[in-house]
Amino acid sequence: MTALVRLAVAGAGLIGRRHIAAIRQSEGAELAAVVDPTDGARNVAASEGVAWFPDLSEMPDGQCHGVLLATPNAVHVEGGLACVARRLPVLVEKPFAVSVTEGLALVKAADSAGVPLLTGHHRRHNPLIVAAKRLIQEGALGRPVSAHGMFWLAKPDDYFDVPWRREPGAGPILTNLIHDIDLMRFLLGDVVSVQAVLTNAVRGHAVEDACSVVMEFASGLLATMSAADCVPAPWSWEFASGENPAYPPAGAACYMIGGTEASLELPSLRLWRHEGKRSWWSPLSATVPPRPQGDPLVLQVEQFARVIRGEEAPLVSGREGLNTLAVTEAIRQAALENRRVSVAIH
Ligand SMILES: NC(=O)c1ccc[n+]([C@@H]2O[C@H](COP(=O)([O-])OP(=O)(O)OC[C@H]3O[C@@H](n4cnc5c(N)ncnc54)[C@H](O)[C@@H]3O)[C@@H](O)[C@H]2O)c1
Numbered sequence: 124m125t126a127l128v129r130l131a132v133a134g135a136g137l138i139g140r141r142h143i144a145a146i147r148q149s150e151g152a153e154l155a156a157v158v159d160p161t162d163g164a165r166n167v168a169a170s171e172g173v174a175w176f177p178d179l180s181e182m183p184d185g186q187c188h189g190v191l192l193a194t195p196n197a198v199h200v201e202g203g204l205a206c207v208a209r210r211l212p213v214l215v216e217k218p219f220a221v222s223v224t225e226g227l228a229l230v231k232a233a234d235s236a237g238v239p240l241l242t243g244h245h246r247r248h249n250p251l252i253v254a255a256k257r258l259i260q261e262g263a264l265g266r267p268v269s270a271h272g273m274f275w276l277a278k279p280d281d282y283f284d285v286p287w288r289r290e291p292g293a294g295p296i297l298t299n300l301i302h303d304i305d306l307m308r309f310l311l312g313d314v315v316s317v318q319a320v321l322t323n324a325v326r327g328h329a330v331e332d333a334c335s336v337v338m339e340f341a342s343g344l345l346a347t348m349s350a351a352d353c354v355p356a357p358w359s360w361e362f363a364s365g366e367n368p369a370y371p372p373a374g375a376a377c378y379m380i381g382g383t384e385a386s387l388e389l390p391s392l393r394l395w396r397h398e399g400k401r402s403w404w405s406p407l408s409a410t411v412p413p414r415p416q417g418d419p420l421v422l423q424v425e426q427f428a429r430v431i432r433g434e435e436a437p438l439v440s441g442r443e444g445l446n447t448l449a450v451t452e453a454i455r456q457a458a459l460e461n462r463r464v465s466v467a468i469h
Pocket residue numbers: 133134135136137138139158159160161164177178179193194195196198216217218243244245298
């Protein structure tokens with residue numbers, strides 16, 4: 124293998140182009156090809172000075188060491204299987220698949236071929252999340268008991284001019300809240316059951332406008348998650364974290380995690396504790412550690428390169444992406460059937 128890991132980006136749309144920019148900024152990786160049938164993608168390949176192919180099947184062997192798969196949800200598994208069949212390590216964008224059943228087929232294929240399979244839950248690479256995980260693991264919160272996560276923002280009306288965004292398979296749970304659920308799983312462990320209520324009362328589309336979810340974790344921790352994509356508000360990771368250059372950090376909190384000794388606010392990393400005795404009569408004060416910086420998309424590409432080199436295991440494996448998807452599937456079932464649904468861990 125050459126010094127630089129050569130990556131192809133399949134699907135050069137909105138996020139695929141950000142992956143291309145991240146590869147450019149990364150250390151240890153370079154762009155090897157763009158795979159996408161559109162003229163726009165062909166132009167991107169030309170301006171990046173790399174080869175273009177309309178389909179993965181037309182990319183010759185040896186063109187790249189791995190593939191960043193940023194195609195539409197419905198073809199993630201098909202593209203992932205095509206990479207595995209050619210023994211190409213592949214990072215699949217989220218949601219990992221459109222159903223757990225078909226996603227499991229990809230995980231099994233990669234496992235039996237011994238080909239690295241990753242999921243593009245890039246927020247786990249954010250240094251803020253890495254720092255939060257360290258605080259929790261080191262016991263700064265005591266025993267984690269409760270958590271709350273919010274995804275509230277307003278998508279413009281013309282967002283829904285694209286028909287698939289109104290149809291089952293889209294919607295804020297599978298498109299957005301899946302990121303927040305994935306971070307909660309990363310920070311707090313496996314989810315074992317969910318309850319949920321959805322509504323489409325605002326727009327009347329087939330997909331939900333808002334939902335409220337209760338998640339029970341294997342540790343016994345309980346979390347509530349609230350999503351609404353029709354509400355002007357700063358309480359989402361998108362707006363609060365400053366992770367996406369499109370949105371300057373709004374300074375608001377979007378996640379709260381409470382333990383027996385202290386509670387943690389994110390993305391600020393503000394840690395709240397009672398001074399002296401742990402009691403509601405003692406003053407409550409907050410410490411704020413320095414805010415670590417780093418572009419999670421670039422850090423994700425760099426980790427993918429190290430995985431391809433055999434230096435590390437994936438931070439977010441295909442199986443992890445599948446298990447996060449399984450929670451979203453259970454949420455939909457819980458809401459439709461109006462009952463608590465157990466989450467199978469794969
Ligand atoms: N990680 C994130 O924060 C994040 C953000 C946005 C989108 N996504 C995910 O990334 C994926 C793409 O989303 P998007 O918003 O960039 O979509 P998009 O529609 O902007 O781009 C998709 C691109 O894939 C191309 N394509 C379609 N079928 C293909 C195939 N078989 N082979 C190669 N190219 C093909 C299309 O021509 C298009 O250019 C989705 O799964 C989405 O959920 C993730």
